[in-house]
Every structure is written in structure tokens, then in C-alpha cells.
Amino acid sequence: MxxxxxxxxxxxxxxxxxxxxxWDGALRAHLHALFAERAQEADVAAFYRRWYHGYALPAVHGRFLPYRELLATTMAEALAAEAGITAAPAELAALGDVMAEAxxxxxxxxxxxxxxxxxxxxxxxxxxxxxxxxxxxxxxxxxxxxxxxxxxxxxxxxxxxxxxxxxxxxxxxxxxxxxxxxxxxxxxxxxxxxxxxxxxxxxxxxxxxxxxxxxxxxxxxxxxxxxxxxxxxxxxxxx
Structure with missing residues (x-):
């Protein structure tokens, strides 16, 4: 009980x-822009769920990384594996700022x-x-x-x-x-x-x-x- x-x-x-x-809304908006800049159609909500459950959640259980690094690493992996996108370092580094400014x-x-x-x-x-x-x-x-x-x-x-x-x-x-x-x-x-x-x-x-x-x-x-x-x-x- x-x-x-x-x-x-x-x-x-x-x-x-x-x-x-x-934070979820801010990150989804950032991802919408990232896909749009590549003229790539995507179900951002579905991608977000795959990133969170398949990459981010397992990472918080693993070897400790500063959170900006955890965001960049897991998002790079998810974008490459799930959408075939190689994100630029600046796009990945911006994730922590997106979180802060939400x-x-x-x-x-x-x-x-x-x-x-x-x-x-x-x-x-x-x-x-x-x-x-x-x-x-x-x-x-x-x-x-x-x-x-x-x-x-x-x-x-x-x-x-x-x-x-x-x-x-x-x-x-x-x-x-x-x-x-x-x-x-x-x-x-x-x-x-x-x-x-x-x-x-x-x-x-x-x-x-x-x-x-x-x-x-x-x-x-x-x-x-x-x-x-x-x-x-x-x-x-x-x-």
C-alpha cells in the first residue's frame, strides 16, 4: 500500500x-524543425517515444554521463538508427539549451x-x-x-x-x-x-x-x- x-x-x-x-513539448518542436530542415516527413511523436523508451531511459540506468552528453549521445543514436539522419554536433549540443529554455x-x-x-x-x-x-x-x-x-x-x-x-x-x-x-x-x-x-x-x-x-x-x-x-x-x- x-x-x-x-x-x-x-x-x-x-x-x-x-x-x-x-520539456516534452519543447523537444518535439525542436525535432519538428530538425526534420523539416531536411525536408523529411516524420511522425515526430512516434520518433520521440522510440528515442525516450529505446535510448534515453536505458541510458539513465547505465554508466553515468553528464545530462547534456546523455541527450546528445542518445539522440544521435536514435536519429541514425530510426531516421537515417546524421545530426550535426551543434544540433546535438543544442538539446540541453532546448531543455533549459522550455x-x-x-x-x-x-x-x-x-x-x-x-x-x-x-x-x-x-x-x-x-x-x-x-x-x-x-x-x-x-x-x-x-x-x-x-x-x-x-x-x-x-x-x-x-x-x-x-x-x-x-x-x-x-x-x-x-x-x-x-x-x-x-x-x-x-x-x-x-x-x-x-x-x-x-x-x-x-x-x-x-x-x-x-x-x-x-x-x-x-x-x-x-x-x-x-x-x-x-x-x-x-x-
């Missing part, structure tokens, strides 16, 4: 990309502001510090703690990032709440560790049989303050 939500969390941790920042979802900034008035916030991210620093500014710099994979030499779902943020904040797993979109790298670790977990299911996914069930599920962030007993976010929150 998933750990119940605390009456009042002492820490709220967030995954950033896909949960707070529309916009917040419409509900992110105001929800974080409301929650941060009551509880310390943190983010643990499969990214890189120079990338997430840009994203944090776009989100209004709401985080007391910011940790990326390079801090521990491992990416989620490894437990090291979760242990690091809990240790630095001085809270027990059941006293925190983890908020995340990914059922591939977040839920498989936070739930078994006994961290109450809210799945932000923006894509309307079905939970895989092998993914542990979260404590709660929401379609976006707007209901999160009320769910946690920390107020109610206004409808139509702006970026």
Missing part, C-alpha cells in the same frame, strides 16, 4: 521536466508560489545543474534544495537523489511528499521508499502493472494545494 499523505508535509519534492516544465506549464508558477508559502520545496532532477538553474528562474526560484544527477553520479530511479534531498532537509520519507509525472523514473523509487507520492498524470497514461501505485493522482498541479491541505490554487494560473 502506498504511504498516506502527511497531515502537513515538512518537505515537498518535485520532478521538474514533464511535471513543472513542458517553458513552465500554465499551472506551475502559481502553484509553487502557494505551496512555498507553507512548506519548503525541493527539486530532484535527471538533468544538469546549468540546465535546471535556468528552469528554476523561469519557475520563480521556489526551491530551497536543488539537486541533479551530477550531485550523486546517478539518475533516478536510483535512490541516491531521494536520499540526498531527504538527508539535507532532515526529514523522514513519510514526512515528505514527492510530486512527479514519470511512472518510469520517479514512482518506481519514491513509492517503495515510503515517500507519499502524487502522480501528476498530464498525459492521461495508464499505470503500468509493474509501476507501484502512487498515494494520489492528479491531471495537473491545480488541485495539489487543496489535496495537501495548503489552500486552493486559482483556476487558469498563469505561467
Amino acid at each position: 502506498p504511504t498516506p499523505l502527511p497531515a502537513r508535509p515538512r518537505l515537498i519534492t518535485f520532478d521538474t521536466y514533464g511535471t513543472l516544465i513542458d 517553458d513552465p506549464f500554465d499551472d506551475s508558477v502559481e502553484t509553487l508560489r502557494l505551496l512555498g508559502a507553507h512548506v519548503p520545496l525541493a527539486t530532484i532532477s535527471n538533468s544538469q545543474r546549468d540546465i535546471i538553474d535556468v528552469s528554476a528562474r523561469k519557475l520563480g526560484d521556489p526551491f530551497r534544495h536543488v539537486f541533479t544527477g551530477e550531485a550523486v553520479g546517478a539518475y533516478k530511479p536510483h535512490r541516491a537523489l531521494f536520499e540526498l534531498v531527504l538527508g539535507r532537509a532532515g526529514v523522514e520519507p513519510h514526512e515528505a511528499v514527492h510530486v512527479a509525472q514519470s511512472q518510469y523514473v520517479d514512482l518506481p523509487r519514491s513509492v517503495p521508499m515510503g515517500i507519499p507520492t502524487v502522480w501528476i498524470n498530464r498525459q492521461g497514461q495508464e499505470l503500468r502493472p509493474t509501476t507501484p501505485a502512487p498515494t494520489a493522482q492528479l491531471p495537473d498541479l491545480r488541485g495539489l494545494p487543496e489535496l495537501l491541505g495548503l489552500g486552493r490554487a486559482p483556476q487558469g494560473a498563469a505561467r
